[in-house]
Amino acid sequence: MTAPVLPPPVCVEDYRRLARLRLDQDVWDFIEGGAETERTLGANRRAFERVTLRPRVLVDVSHCDTRTELLGAPLATPVGIAPTAYHRLAHPEGEVATALGAGTAGALYVVSIFASRTLEDIAAAATGPLWLQLYWLRRREVLAALVDRAAAAGFRALVLTVDAPRLGRRHRDARNGFAIGSGISAVNLDAALMASAHRADPGRSALAVHTAEAVDPSVTWSDLAWLRARSSLPLVLKGILTAEDALLAVEHGADAIVVSNHGGRQLDGATASLDALAEVVDAVGADCPVLFDGGVRGGTEVFAALALGARSVLLGRPVLWGLAAAGAAGVAGVLELATEELAHTMALTGRPGLAAVDRSAVVLRKGL
Numbered sequence: 001m002t003a004p005v006l007p008p009p010v011c012v013e014d015y016r017r018l019a020r021l022r023l024d025q026d027v028w029d030f031i032e033g034g035a036e037t038e039r040t041l042g043a044n045r046r047a048f049e050r051v052t053l054r055p056r057v058l059v060d061v062s063h064c065d066t067r068t069e070l071l072g073a074p075l076a077t078p079v080g081i082a083p084t085a086y087h088r089l090a091h092p093e094g095e096v097a098t099a100l101g102a103g104t105a106g107a108l109y110v111v112s113i114f115a116s117r118t119l120e121d122i123a124a125a126a127t128g129p130l131w132l133q134l135y136w137l138r139r140r141e142v143l144a145a146l147v148d149r150a151a152a153a154g155f156r157a158l159v160l161t162v163d164a165p166r167l168g169r170r171h172r173d174a175r176n177g178f179a180i181g182s183g184i185s186a187v188n189l190d191a192a193l194m195a196s197a198h199r200a201d202p203g204r205s206a207l208a209v210h211t212a213e214a215v216d217p218s219v220t221w222s223d224l225a226w227l228r229a230r231s232s233l234p235l236v237l238k239g240i241l242t243a244e245d246a247l248l249a250v251e252h253g254a255d256a257i258v259v260s261n262h263g264g265r266q267l268d269g270a271t272a273s274l275d276a277l278a279e280v281v282d283a284v285g286a287d288c289p290v291l292f293d294g295g296v297r298g299g300t301e302v303f304a305a306l307a308l309g310a311r312s313v314l315l316g317r318p319v320l321w322g323l324a325a326a327g328a329a330g331v332a333g334v335l336e337l338a339t340e341e342l343a344h345t346m347a348l349t350g351r352p353g354l355a356a357v358d359r360s361a362v363v364l365r366k367g368l
């Protein structure tokens with residue numbers, strides 16, 4: 001039987017269909033899945049259905065400019081890449097292909113601490129800004145060495161993910177007994193830390209076991225001073241969903257915040273990411289940039305998040321779809337489609353620059 005031939009992608013969701021044809025079921029489930037009932041995963045998508053746009057007319061929109069700047073780095077687009085683990089599960093070139101795609105699109109790329117290519121190889125392929133995402137490892141000396149390597153390789157910020165003191169209960173991965181194949185590894189961690197991630201065990205996610213071994217769940221706000229003292233790179237906190245924590249983040253010197261519920265993969269029942277955005281933006285004010293991720297699948301949704309106060313919008317799963325479908329070209333394709341759609345929405349709402357994409361452009365109705 002020949003594989004079905006799909007037409008070229010005209011929207012981000014088309015890359016999903018292409019990726020589905022290329023990935024094994026257990027890897028597909030790892031990428032697509034969420035925690036427990038996947039209620040928060042679904043809520044992230046459904047929240048965008050409660051957004052309506054308020055178009056203004058008779059504005060000169062012959063040039064719609066998506067360029068922006070984040071922590072001092074110029075970017076062609078506010079659409080960037082959220083950190084996701086093990087890109088070699090999606091494509092043999094892994095994160096190197098992702099970095100090439102990000103460069104083509106002029107986009108920010110946040111590299112996961114669980115990257116399957118070295119920081120140095122990724123940096124060599126990159127032409128745009130790279131940030132490194134961290135989990136707080138139990139072994140602080142490994143974390144410290146990683147932070148030093150990131151700075152030496154030219155990474156421009158550290159992104160500490162704070163919503164995963166333990167891994168969410170992901171039923172799909174547990175049922176599949178999901179483990180990382182032997183040829184793929186988180187090569188920036190030391191090999192001894194990887195053994196449990198490779199051990200397939202029916203009824204259990206090897207990644208949950210691995211995370212429990214590697215990540216320190218005792219970390220609190222006061223530990224952030226250690227990381228700040230260890231590195232002069234800006235520090236971004238990812239996984240904030242409340243005004244209370246946003247204020248604590250600023251108090252503890254965060255240079256930016258990512259509003260995120262980890263794509264519905266951590267706390268099932270957590271608020272939809274979009275519903276937390278305005279609360280966090282209002283709490284921190286203009287001085288601390290707020291980034292957003294969760295459920296964004298196209299430019300209209302990027303526009304909605306920007307209008308609610310995000311400075312940048314990160315894509316998680318869609319980048320993996322692009323990577324699986326067509327390597328670096330697929331990553332660039334996803335980012336460029338979302339950016340083109342954003343520019344299109346800017347034109348049709350009469351907002352040719354990002355500064356004009358403000359709260360007057362949207363209404364977000366409350367969810368049930």
Ligand SMILES: Cc1cc2nc3c(=O)[nH]c(=O)nc-3n(C[C@H](O)[C@H](O)[C@H](O)COP(=O)(O)O)c2cc1C
Pocket residue numbers: 030031032044082083084085112113114133161238260261262263264265293294295296314315316317318
């Ligand atoms: C397969 C996969 C792996 C992920 N790995 C990480 C990770 O290593 N570190 C992290 O902070 N977030 C990780 N995330 C969460 C993403 O950074 C992001 O918060 C989420 O995917 C955004 O939602 P979206 O997929 O709907 O765009 C991962 C998400 C997915 C789907």
Ligand SMILES: CCCCC(=O)C(=O)O
Pocket residue numbers: 085114164207208210211262265
């Ligand atoms: C141990 C891998 C964890 C990566 C992650 O954060 C996720 O899958 O959501």
